[in-house]
Amino acid sequence: MSLLDNTAPTTQRSIFFAAAVAGVAVMLYIFAVQPCQDSIVRAKQELSSLEDQKRVTERDLKDSPRVKSMLADIEKARTPYMEALLTPLLESWAMRAKSLLDPLAADVGLKVIDYVEMPPRALPLPKPAPIQLYARRPIRVLCRGSYAEIASFIMRVEKMLPYVALQSFTINAQNAPDVQSATIVFEWPAKGATSRPPAKGKGGAR
């Protein structure tokens, strides 16, 4: 202050004026320039992210015909499996198997005694796992007939039901050489558990 005391009043005024103007400049920097810079940085980040989003959107939209065609191909490839899936008849898997196998057994003259449901077997999980999993659903068929009839029956099932697989069998000789007892286990693909709840709004109708 002693320095100012010795200065002329005009100089003092100009110093105060300069200080006030410099203060305004500092305020301008703090309250206008800096927030504006921050906003620009944020806007640039947002712009960059939006540009990425737009690029992805345009790429996906451009891919749309390919995705639609791929989806159609998958649906087409999946249709035979869907038609071959074993579904319960009157809440019984064995009843459905009976309705499918009885005509084939009758064609070859095989006498089917019983159909028994067996526990399902899981299929290995693909990666990524689908929401709807599929399993192998075995049905045990107890029957009696000649070896030729049993072999014909198995061949006929394998031919007429191309997704039914023979899991196991036992043919035991009986006293009469033309009559054997057989236990045949056929397995079908069937719907199993779900790996996770379906995402909301995704997946669509099956």
Add this chain to the structure above:
Amino acid sequence: MNAPKLHMNLLRDAEKVSSSPIRIRVMLPIFALLLCAGCAIWWAILFMQMLLLNGQVANLKGDINSKKAAHSAILEEMGRARDLQAELDQLDAYAKGRRTWGGLLSKLADVMPMNVQLTSLSMPEPPLQNLANPVNPKLPPLLGPSNTTEAVTLRITGRTAKADPVTSLLATLGKEPFTEWLVAEKGAANPSPRVHSFRQETGQSTDAKRLLAFDVEFRCLERRFEK
């Protein structure tokens, strides 16, 4: 004439330290005003830039929003395609693991030697799947088995009057076309066919011949549940 060198010093002390002809009282406000004007211009430029960027952001947002419905639809289709492909992969794996056995049974009847009588022919059920969580059995079980293969065997038991027809039968089963189903590997750690027993039966047949009972197991081509 020499003028005297005497003169009066009219400068003040504060003015003495400055060598500049422009006085500090003039310079300081000018610098301060320049600084302030610079800041204002800087801010104005930045503000314009910000307005421009915000305009671009708004345009992009509008553009993206206009395509949002179509994009959501295609994303949903992509997700569905991914999920259905995974389902198809699992069903394809099932189909790959399917083998037909009717042909084997039919051909087996054709090559059966006259002196051999089968008492049982079986393809045993595969062992039950172990889906217990390997890390902690108390955790929920696995959704699928970790291995993609399943061993299959064919067990043949029967009677014969002599050993030769059985040896001949085993040799036949080890060749085409039976190699389509059966594995013939001698001398391996797990040989196929494996003779479980080949012994004389205690009972007598109707024509009073002593019969030999045999029990043979063939390893079959394993089922591979792979895509």
